[in-house]
Amino acid sequence: MTDTALTQPLVPPDVPGHRVEGVIGAGGSAVVWSGTDAGGRRVAIKVPHRGRDELDRRQSVAEQQVLLAVQHEHLVPLRSVVPLADGREALVFDLVRGARLDGMVRSRGHLRPGEVVTVLTPLCEAVAHLHAAGGLHTDISAANVTVTPDGRPVLLDLGSARVAGREPGGVHGTPGFVAPDVRLGAEPDEAADVYALGAVAWFCLTGNGAPDTMTRLDHEIVVSHVGPELAGVVAAAIDPDPGRRPDAAGLARLFYDSVEPEAVEVVVGADVASALTHRLRADAGRDPAPAAPPPRRWRARVLGAAVVALPLLAAAAWALAARGPGASQELTSATVAPRAAAPTAATGSTTPAATGRRTVPVGSATVTAAGATAVPATAAPRVPSPPPSDEVLSDATSPSARARELIQALSDRRATALVERETSKLSAVHAPGSPSLASDRELLSGLVAQSTHWEGLRLEVAQAVFVSGSASEAVVRARVDWTAYVVVTGAGARADRPADIGRQLDFRLVRGAQGWRISAISAAPAT
Known part of the structure; x- marks a missing residue:
């Protein structure tokens, strides 16, 4: 989803069972609103500009079934699909808060190779999980990735996802992240999602989208742009021939095996408010996630390299009653410190980080605002003040x-x-x-x-x-x-x-x- 300046006021839609609040972002096909469900859970509500035609409606049933069934800690979950009175359907997702990846890169110019491994490895695994369930994302981009306050990169905007093999439709995706075969009219498939993941890595390393070319790039050219550490992995992912690209699971392994993952330096920039979401880890009423494959030590390692010490920006307490598209924006920097243990895929319990490779030193990260003193992650909570008089x-x-x-x-x-x-x-x-x-x-x-x-x-x-x-x-x-x-x-x-x-x-x-x-x-x- 690409955020745009709203040219005219938007009227909050009536979504049964939900309180619709402010605009998170708007694109050519839909508007995403922040809101609250009946249980008080913060959600993001995606409402299309127009209703589906009969073909889209039939295809959407299968897509929604896939997305509702998919559960992965690096994919924003689709909570429900709510029919609207005018025939449209609102897609309700968890509201994920954090720093948006494209804003992080623009604030810094580029990420280091080890940081890219920390971000891309779990994203590739998440996409592999989606593919295994029969789904496609079709709009993977840096704008659709958020790093949460607890350090998880999360892939957003599953509202543009579809099932593999659906009827033909228009070209989907964000410029700079769309596979060349799709631009030429091919239907999006798993290989197109893999290309987009490679394009995200290219963007993280250069600040620009992947080259718009049908010609396979020489290794030296790729190295001159992204550096030697990840050149081979990125080149494989953005190969113009979809048959030569690895699958998403293979790409996750390639990223991890290429460079030691390292802590991500998060810079919260001016576009943070439009990107943010907050996933509550103990949501009431959540269905149990399906059984996951046995935990992999390499996966625990890369997740362990991405822990933000303090929440960078979170939900507003009074925003339950605030209706407005804007938000104040703060420039804050934080160093993401690694941890020695990370939740496993199967149980959510902690497992010691794998050994045998050099690790990023474990330390206490701090969040420093402009003109402010650094605050330790273990700072004591504020003592509530006594109730004021009337x-x-x-x-x-x-x-x-x-x-x-x-x-x-x-x-x-x-x-x-x-x-x-x-x-x-x-x-x-x-x-x-x-x-x-x-x-x-x-x-x-x-x-x-x-x-x-x-x-x-x-x-x-x-x-x-x-x-x-x-x-x-x-x-x-x-x-x-x-x-x-x-x-x-x-x-x-x-x-x-x-x-x-x-x-x-x-x-x-x-x-x-x-x-x-x-x-x-x-x-x-x-x-």
Whole structure:
């Protein structure tokens, strides 16, 4: 999926069972929205611009069955397919947060060969898993890869995937990552996905897409672009003859055997907000993943080289009520430190890293923001401040003089309403008839309908500044984080949710007889 500047306002679609929030990205065929399902899980919702014709509808049934069945830790899972009232179908995926690969490369110019191995090896294995299930991706590109806060490269946008052997259609893919045989009219197949993986490696090493040529490149030419370490592997993957390309599993082995994997230096750039997703590792209601092949030591090694010490950017606590396509953007750098153990494919338990080859030294990674002191990964959590008095809510000067205290007071009231599922308590947070009130009422209705509730949720204001306003209306820009909490289903199942870091949001406040209330929430403009 390619993000584009929106030329006109987009109206959030009505997706049954889901709260649709802001735009993550928009392309020529669909818009992807952030949202929340009835259980409170953060999701990405892909809605096509038009409905399917009868041929597409028949073909899509098989594709959806394949994608719903595929489970792999480096593939974003398709959660559900939701029919819309106008005949379109919304595809609901996990919302994966992290740093988008194309932004990382553009921020740095290129990645080192060992970093490319760390990223590409698990991606190749994920694509091999998809191929084994009878599926194709058809739009693998650097823009569709995100490195999550726990260091996993994840391949996104399975909404463009299809089953092998489907009826002919148009050319799909992102320029610079489309196989030459597909550009000439051949149907996408497994070899086309392998070409795209090679093109991703070329992009990581050079900052550009793969050469647009039907001629096999001389080895010296490839070396002059990507360097000697991975030249042979990349050349094999982007061979113009699809029959000469390795399969995805073979490509994973070639990448790993070529260069020692090393820690990835992640630079979060200006396009991060549009790329981000957050996969909760203990989602409630997730079906068990199918049995996986026995764990491979080489796979544990390469996964062990990709661990981000601290979350770079995560879901906004108040974004449950924010509707807006933008988001503030921060420039942050982090060194991805390796770990000595990684989850195995079969059990999710940890296995000692393989030995016998030199390893990247294990260390404590830090995240350093511009002008800030590095924070250790083991930094102690912030101690919650005591609940503020109601006086801050009535004081006309609070937005300008006590912005953080004011937003904290409103956040405390909102957390109480959400945990207790008490719609009546939302009137102490939101202005009557406001969009933010309608959003939270809808959220609570979904929780009640699903017999789901939250335990232990607290919203903590990390920072807040006065933007503009008067004694009756004001705008405060704030970042609100949320603590770890538990989702409890009607059947008594419990799922832990991790603490999360919010994004910058603009709170539009109005002051009435009962004091300050929220009238609207939107993503803060980029600075």
